[in-house]
Amino acid sequence: MVLIFLSGGLFLGWSLGANDAANVFGTAVGSRMVRFTTAALICGVFVIIGAIVSGTGTTLTLGKLGAVNALGGSFMAAFAAGLTVYWMTKFGLPVSTSQAIIGSIIGWNLFSDSYTDISSLLKILSTWVLCPLLSALIAALLFTFAKSLVRKVSIGLIRLDGYTRLALILAGAFGAYSLGANNIANVMGVFVPVAPFQEMQFGSNFSISSAQQLFLLGGLAIAVGVFTYSKRVMMTVGSELMTLTPLAAWVAVMAHSIVLFLFASERLEQLLANMSLPTIPLVPVSSSQAVVGAVIGIGIIQGGREIQWPRIYSIARGWVITPLISCLICIIGLYFLQNVFQQTVKRESQYQLSAGVLEKLQEEGINTEGLDTLSGSVFYSSAELVRVVKEKVDLSGRQGLKVVEYSLQNRLVINSEKIDSMNKQILSPQQLEALQQLEGQNYKFPWQLGDALGAISEEWKLRGGGLKNKLHDRKIKQKLTYLYRIFQEREK
Amino acid sequence: MNPLSLLFKKQYAVEEKVQRLLRHLEDMAHQYQAAYEAYLDGSIEEFSQRNQELGEIEKELDELGHQIQMTLLHESLMPNSRDDLLWFLTKLDKVPSSFKHSLGDIVLEKPEIPEDLHSSLRNMLIHTHQAVQALAHATDSLFSDLRAVRQHVEEVGRQESEVDKLEHKMLQSVFENENYELAKQYQLKGILKQIGRVTNLAEDVADAVLILATKHST
Incomplete structure (x- = not known):
């Protein structure tokens, strides 16, 4: 049953791999510089690495918009998004997985009468506009820099060709990593609150959390999409991008990858916070729109003749149409799943x-x-x-x-049996000691456990107030979420 | 060992072959000038030997050109660059042929070149040699330093312009000279045109080099 429910996310992952891999390797494969199998292998591997290593940040943002709390609901949210992507692609309409899943989550919120945080929604919506704009800006700067570098460096045509090829492959690998990190939330984000897996422990130092297992599965689904269906899309997108010079094509792929990375990297967020700079929201953004933004940016630098206004209109249209369709499909699907197939699509809270x-x-x-x-x-x-x-x-x-x-x-019961069975690697000795001191306690509200731990140990205290502590607090909240999951009293 | 040389082994091999091809082209320009001067000096034996050597270099150059084309077709250069290079090599191939045809006319017609044209003709040959040398440098830069291409291409243009002026002056003096029969005038015209054709081709190829350099550095 779990696998059937997960199939919604896997389907979405497959369609994401089939469509979006072209944005990172379209040029290289479309121009036959890199064999499809090589590109697919690099893409598949880096998508999975990106998803596992850096997929958490964007997932947390989606979680704030709406925490789908039943596997059936997660399935329908992912399935509705996948169906929207599939249909819109089939009818030649511009579509983004990121926008589709947002529509689905709002659909679930409406259906289950759950609260939708408007500030989180606005934050996500603003990044949709920001993504192509930022991509255009980065592409324009990068293109100017790369062009002046080529003019300054003494290099011949063949070596320039070779270096460009290598740069395109590396940019593709970076792009695949960023795609995995940024877009895995679209594929598996809705399943994280209801993750059906137990933590896996390998030796004493290595463990894979249930969320990471989901990300691995999602990454694999994306990789399968890349291997099975992306070749044709790569050839099409590649031939579109090939009207650019190889240098411009590299800039387009790099700008796209940087933007996806910026919107996904927790480490970068931490770095910016440490430097007291404003952080970039970790939000899943559209890979295709990032590429189109980059191409427009290059066009502007070259005199603005290359700007394709119809493509800009189609991007703006996608911001509205995609989430609306996905939301509608999700609501209808949830209704049928609950009333016809008698499945739980929301947990009573x-x-x-x-x-x-x-x-x-x-x-x-x-x-x-x-x-x-x-x-x-x-x-x-x-x-x-x-x-x-x-x-x-x-x-x-x-x-x-x-x-x-x-x-x-959400009643929590702290007992020795659960403390023994949990993964202690994620806690510091002081944090574990504080937890052990609470053995035998019960809490009606999960936050009470957080407060009790904070009262015992400084290492459990949320610092609050300011960007610098944002990541520290986020880590503690992640650990607390894990504890809530472990010590939650099972329904009898 | 430089890791880049391992990574770009195929590209470096093409570069090395192009370098060899350019050295052959320069050798041909030298043999061409030397053969013509030997002919003007009346040293037919040296002329024949130089002409024969030029033919051998042309064969090697042909073979090398063919190898480069095959490498470009089969190895992994970007299609855009590959097509450009194949187009360029086809153009470049016409320069050695023009040397061969020019000397071929001399072998066939054995023209008697009047003494008063010798000095200008020698000058024309020097400029022709320099034009082809500048072309070789421009092509060399295309494969080593795109920024330096323009100055060599401009040099080709300057040498071609000198050859043009000399050719025009010599043709004028040939056709104004009433001592020459019409047949002789046309024979000399043909020979001068053949020399002029070498630099015209060199200029055409140099323009192609400049187009490629500009295209690939923007």
């Missing part, structure tokens, strides 16, 4: 505004004065909860998400 929760919300800067009348009230959907709270107090999108997070009831 309870949200309670207890006194403790209200206190916690106050700590987060939320005005709780008008919420006393709601103390003790239980809600069965996050959207309803936020609606009711909003009637009493003003809430930003982010605060709405906090209300949902803190009032979600």
